[in-house]
Amino acid sequence: MRWGMVINLKKCTRCHACIAACRIEHFLPMGMNWPRLIAWETDVPGEELTTIPVRCNQCKDAPCVEVCPAEATKKREDGIVYVDNDICVGCRYCIIACPYQNRTFLSRDKDPGYFPGYERTRFEKAGRKIYPHVVGTTEKCDFCMERIDAGLAKGLVPGKDREATPACVNTCQSRALTFGDLDDPESEVSKLIKEQNAFQLHPEYGTDPAVYYIDGKIGNAPSNIAPREEQTASHIQHLSTMEERAKQIFGKK
Amino acid sequence: MAEKKIIKTTCKSCHGGCGVLVEVTDGVITHIEGNPESATRGTMCAKGLSSIQHIDNPYRITHPYKRTGEKGEGKWKQISWDEALDTIAAKIKEASEKYGPWTVATSQGTGRGYNRYVHRFSRSMGSANVISPGYICHSPRIGLYGLITGYGRLYCDYHGWGGVFPKTQISWAKQLEISSADSEMAYWYTKSLDYCKNLIIVDPRATAFTSRATLWLQIRPGTDAALALGMINIIIQEGLWDKEFVENWTYGFEELKNRAAEYPVDKVSEITWIPKEKIIQAARLFAQDTPGVIQIGSSLERQANCGQTIRAIINLLGITGNIERPGSMISWVLPETGLIEDVFNEIPLTDEMRSHIYGGDKFKMGAARTCNPDTIIRELNKGEKPIRVWISVGGQQIVHLASTQQVVEGLKNLDFLVQVDQFWGPMAEMADIVLPSAHWLELDDIYDMHPRFMIEAHNKCVEPPGEAMSDAWIFNEIGRRVVPEYWFKDVETLLDHELRKAPITWKKFSERTVSGCFGPDQKYYKYKTDYWRKGGGFPTPTGKMELYSTVLENLGYDPLPFFKEPGESPYSTPELAKEYPLVLTTGFRSPFYFLAQYRNIPWLRTFMEYPTMQINPKTAKELGIEDGDFVWLESPRGKIIQKARLFPGIDPRVVAATANWFYPEAPAQGYRGVFISNPNILTNANYQDPMYGSPDLTCLICKVYKCKPEELKDPKYSDIFIKEHGGKPWAW
Numbered sequence: 009m010r011w012g013m014v015i016n017l018k019k020c021t022r023c024h025a026c027i028a029a030c031r032i033e034h035f036l037p038m039g040m041n042w043p044r045l046i047a048w049e050t051d052v053p054g055e056e057l058t059t060i061p062v063r064c065n066q067c068k069d070a071p072c073v074e075v076c077p078a079e080a081t082k083k084r085e086d087g088i089v090y091v092d093n094d095i096c097v098g099c100r101y102c103i104i105a106c107p108y109q110n111r112t113f114l115s116r117d118k119d120p121g122y123f124p125g126y127e128r129t130r131f132e133k134a135g136r137k138i139y140p141h142v143v144g145t146t147e148k149c150d151f152c153m154e155r156i157d158a159g160l161a162k163g164l165v166p167g168k169d170r171e172a173t174p175a176c177v178n179t180c181q182s183r184a185l186t187f188g189d190l191d192d193p194e195s196e197v198s199k200l201i202k203e204q205n206a207f208q209l210h211p212e213y214g215t216d217p218a219v220y221y222i223d224g225k226i227g228n229a230p231s232n233i234a235p236r237e238e239q240t241a242s243h244i245q246h247l248s249t250m251e252e253r254a255k256q257i258f259g260k261k
Numbered sequence: 262m263a264e265k266k267i268i269k270t271t272c273k274s275c276h277g278g279c280g281v282l283v284e285v286t287d288g289v290i291t292h293i294e295g296n297p298e299s300a301t302r303g304t305m306c307a308k309g310l311s312s313i314q315h316i317d318n319p320y321r322i323t324h325p326y327k328r329t330g331e332k333g334e335g336k337w338k339q340i341s342w343d344e345a346l347d348t349i350a351a352k353i354k355e356a357s358e359k360y361g362p363w364t365v366a367t368s369q370g371t372g373r374g375y376n377r378y379v380h381r382f383s384r385s386m387g388s389a390n391v392i393s394p395g396y397i398c399h400s401p402r403i404g405l406y407g408l409i410t411g412y413g414r415l416y417c418d419y420h421g422w423g424g425v426f427p428k429t430q431i432s433w434a435k436q437l438e439i440s441s442a443d444s445e446m447a448y449w450y451t452k453s454l455d456y457c458k459n460l461i462i463v464d465p466r467a468t469a470f471t472s473r474a475t476l477w478l479q480i481r482p483g484t485d486a487a488l489a490l491g492m493i494n495i496i497i498q499e500g501l502w503d504k505e506f507v508e509n510w511t512y513g514f515e516e517l518k519n520r521a522a523e524y525p526v527d528k529v530s531e532i533t534w535i536p537k538e539k540i541i542q543a544a545r546l547f548a549q550d551t552p553g554v555i556q557i558g559s560s561l562e563r564q565a566n567c568g569q570t571i572r573a574i575i576n577l578l579g580i581t582g583n584i585e586r587p588g589s590m591i592s593w594v595l596p597e598t599g600l601i602e603d604v605f606n607e608i609p610l611t612d613e614m615r616s617h618i619y620g621g622d623k624f625k626m627g628a629a630r631t632c633n634p635d636t637i638i639r640e641l642n643k644g645e646k647p648i649r650v651w652i653s654v655g656g657q658q659i660v661h662l663a664s665t666q667q668v669v670e671g672l673k674n675l676d677f678l679v680q681v682d683q684f685w686g687p688m689a690e691m692a693d694i695v696l697p698s699a700h701w702l703e704l705d706d707i708y709d710m711h712p713r714f715m716i717e718a719h720n721k722c723v724e725p726p727g728e729a730m731s732d733a734w735i736f737n738e739i740g741r742r743v744v745p746e747y748w749f750k751d752v753e754t755l756l757d758h759e760l761r762k763a764p765i766t767w768k769k770f771s772e773r774t775v776s777g778c779f780g781p782d783q784k785y786y787k788y789k790t791d792y793w794r795k796g797g798g799f800p801t802p803t804g805k806m807e808l809y810s811t812v813l814e815n816l817g818y819d820p821l822p823f824f825k826e827p828g829e830s831p832y833s834t835p836e837l838a839k840e841y842p843l844v845l846t847t848g849f850r851s852p853f854y855f856l857a858q859y860r861n862i863p864w865l866r867t868f869m870e871y872p873t874m875q876i877n878p879k880t881a882k883e884l885g886i887e888d889g890d891f892v893w894l895e896s897p898r899g900k901i902i903q904k905a906r907l908f909p910g911i912d913p914r915v916v917a918a919t920a921n922w923f924y925p926e927a928p929a930q931g932y933r934g935v936f937i938s939n940p941n942i943l944t945n946a947n948y949q950d951p952m953y954g955s956p957d958l959t960c961l962i963c964k965v966y967k968c969k970p971e972e973l974k975d976p977k978y979s980d981i982f983i984k985e986h987g988g989k990p991w992a993w
């Protein structure tokens with residue numbers, strides 16, 4: 009089993025919601041962004057072509073793991089690379105080693121509070137307890153491993169069941185993010201990778217990222233027929249407040 | 262053991278509508294995410310998620326205040342709710358008795374929760390002078406759709422309830438994918454694209470979708486009517502129109518045909534700067550691959566030809582038969598709760614109220630239920646007092662109306678101004694009394710979406726800060742003091758009243774959270790049934806969809822659409838364009854801000870710290886501007902500073918500025934930085950749409966040049982632009 013993510017650039021609207029969701033999920037200090045949208049430059053200096061969402065690639069051959077002298081950056085069986093912040097000594101070798109610049113050192117100035125000079129908000133204070141961050145250590149996206157573990161423990165399937173799926177994937181309004189098991193050829197991610205010519209960023213770095221990208225044209229859908237569950241709006245129908253009398257007055261005759 | 266609750270509610274950080282789950286632990290919000298059991302299936306955008314930072318935000322207004330210094334001086338004294346409400350009620354009564362109730366105006370921001378209370382409040386007092394941003398956002402669409410459907414709403418059928426999704430979609434001056442504007446949700450739109458054959462985008466700037474769409478028509482701002490008429494002409498010339506629909510259900514096809522013939526594709530290409538082949542291809546795709554929809558953005562309503570532009574686009578929908586078919590444009594059937602807006606419709610406008618609508622004699626379509634704000638500002642600047650008392654909720658007229666300087670000078674001339682708001686901003690600094698209002702996480706109310714096929718519940722999750730109260734409570738309390746016969750014992754009674762048709766009580770509805778008419782309960786092809794008219798047809802004077810509008814004709818307007826150059830453009834004012842050579846468009850959507858809001862939400866401000874203007878690298882090079890430079894944008898009215906972003910996705914002859922910008926962190930003096938970067942410093946209301954009064958806000962001309970470093974050191978700007986000099990609270 010190896011968890012992976014497919015980012016669909018033809019769906020991504022560059023709305024930044026994934027960043028906001030990650031900030032909430034992990035109570036990120038102001039200066040920390042685990043996922044980011046970065047400019048994709050052309051060869052002409054200063055000409056920005058587009059932006060592209062990135063987060064830690066959970067590389068198979070992760071240089072950040074190799075260089076860590078304290079063995080604080082670890083790779084799990086399921087491919088997730090994470091930092092044990094109780095062990096991290098803050099040497100920042102991994103930051104230099106990561107060719108994708110997906111790691112951030114949490115220095116004191118990156119944690120000024122939401123409103124510098126004012127009391128921390130109650131959400132911030134609660135976050136200190138629920139999801140503490142250790143100043144002087146390095147952080148990065150960990151594929152929401154707590155969600156995955158808690159979900160699996162309940163028998164849920166990451167990428168399918170919301171509770172077991174990364175927060176950014178859940179919030180994405182255009183459904184540009186897909187999560188699942190790269191080792192399972194039947195998983196949604198594996199199928200997307202195979203069918204839509206997915207690519208990894210900078211394969212020449214030789215780290216074998218678990219985050220893939222697909223791109224192409226919008227449109228050319230083979231059919232515009234709505235599937236039955238869309239036609240019936242079954243996911244919201246049951247919420248309707250329809251009362252007996254209202255049914256008589258307004259209901260379908 | 263901590264007490265943990267999950268509260269189901271509805272987001273209102275844009276026009277709203279996403280279902281939300283809020284986790285509250287011992288009275289503190291510890292998590293927000295989308296509700297998977299809602300119409301947006303658990304998704305939320307950055308704005309909605311960042312609502313957490315409204316809570317304990319030190320910039321919130323927490324108590325009622327009365328001004329003790331000069332306007333814009335920032336000197337305030339905290340007062341009690343009773344003193345505030347009694348003073349306001351007395352001022353309203355005094356003005357009403359002495360000068361007439363129409364001298365009391367009520368204004369609002371975007372069409373969110375308070376919209377219907379604003380109208381009820383105004384009407385209950387006997388005034389139709391509602392000052393609404395509607396005339397530059399959504400009202401022209403509603404009003405002109407109303408000429409076909411009577412009831413005034415056509416929306417894109419993104420849901421597949423009729424069996425199919427749209428095959429061809431035109432996204433016209435809109436970025437629904439990042440805005441969910443007008444409560445057509447980004448989630449629905451992007452999902453419908455999975456079933457789309459052709460996506461056509463009409464936008465002067467590249468977006469995430471333009472390079473991936475079937476076609477991108479990169480249009481010169483302000484020429485959209487020409488494009489629509491050009492497409493109509495091609496469709497008619499090539500015989501591609503929907504013959505069955507046009508013959509049986511439309512009126513005035515021949516007249517439209519002749520009018521459209523005045524827009525041959527070569528001419529249209531010259532006007533719009535769009536290559537001829539692309540216009541032809543767009544016309545063919547839209548006519549042949551039906552059903553189709555056109556999603557119209559409010560930028561078109563911020564132009565002095567807005568009425569005819571929208572009419573032209575509606576006619577394009579008409580000749581292609583894209584009305585009321587599954588997968589086309591549709592007017593949704595209401596849920597069992599009926600029309601929530603009846604809470605103000607039940608107090609009809611009287612002839613006397615109507616006769617005092619400012620600008621009503623001129624802008625006849627706009628005057629259906631609101632006045633023309635620019636007319637009032639002009640009068641105030643002349644030293645007249647058309648309005649004595651102005652009750653403003655949520656909106657920032659100083660920021661969004663044309664000609665910021667004139668708005669500020671004009672408002673100083675009011676006898677009494679109240680601002681109801683969550684945060685300090687330019688309007689609050691101008692006010693005599695400021696009232697603190699609650700955020701959607703802090704209140705009970707009904708969420709009434711623009712497309713109207715459902716309503717949802719805003720359920721209170723936490724207490725508001727200090728003494729802040731919901732807008733519904735505030736209106737009810739002022740209303741009770743001025744015209745008690747129209748107002749309610751408390752907010753719950755008001756909400757029960759609004760829901761009575763279902764019938765359901767607020768308490769019960771708040772548990773259910775949704776009342777909707779969706780799926781097979783919706784009705785398509787209403788014109789083929791008795792729905793609008795016995796024996797079928799449209800609720801228009803001719804019983805047909807009026808390509809030629811008899812209603813407009815009777816009001817003295819051209820019944821057929823036409824194109825008119827913007828008031829200032831390289832073609833309409835060539836002399837002026839020598840001095841101001843670049844076309845300027847303002848107000849493109851940002852996924853982090855909703856109009857003038859959220860510059861004080863740290864998470865959102867990190868995404869765009871300074872207002873940003875986009876300029877083509879070629880143009881920038883000629884002007885010696887580099888990416889990230891602060892630049893001046895100047896028009897004959899004044900100049901503003903924005904940060905330059907070199908962007909190849911914009912025409913070298915056009916620049917785009919971020920609109921609605923003030924600096925909440927700036928001092929009260931200078932009205933919180935409203936004169937520094939707001940593009941309405943550059944606009945004016947000299948050219949207005951004859952139907953709606955909408956001025957040219959998104960199509961004008963300007964020049965751009967680099968800001969000298971010493972200019973930013975000016976004490977007026979240094980706190981904002983030079984971080985070492987403070988930069989608080991945005992120290993990060």
Ligand code: SF4
Nearest residue numbers: 020021023024026180
């Ligand atoms: S939330 Fe989705 S659409 Fe928005 S930026 Fe992230 S990946 Fe793209």
Ligand code: SF4
Nearest residue numbers: 064065066067072106
């Ligand atoms: S992207 Fe960087 S931080 Fe993440 S696993 Fe690869 S090398 Fe390590």
Ligand code: SF4
Nearest residue numbers: 030149151152174176
């Ligand atoms: S997977 Fe989880 S940790 Fe990684 S970016 Fe998404 S929300 Fe953040």
Ligand code: SF4
Nearest residue numbers: 272275278279306309
């Ligand atoms: S799209 Fe609108 S309603 Fe949905 S989360 Fe964003 S701001 Fe809220």
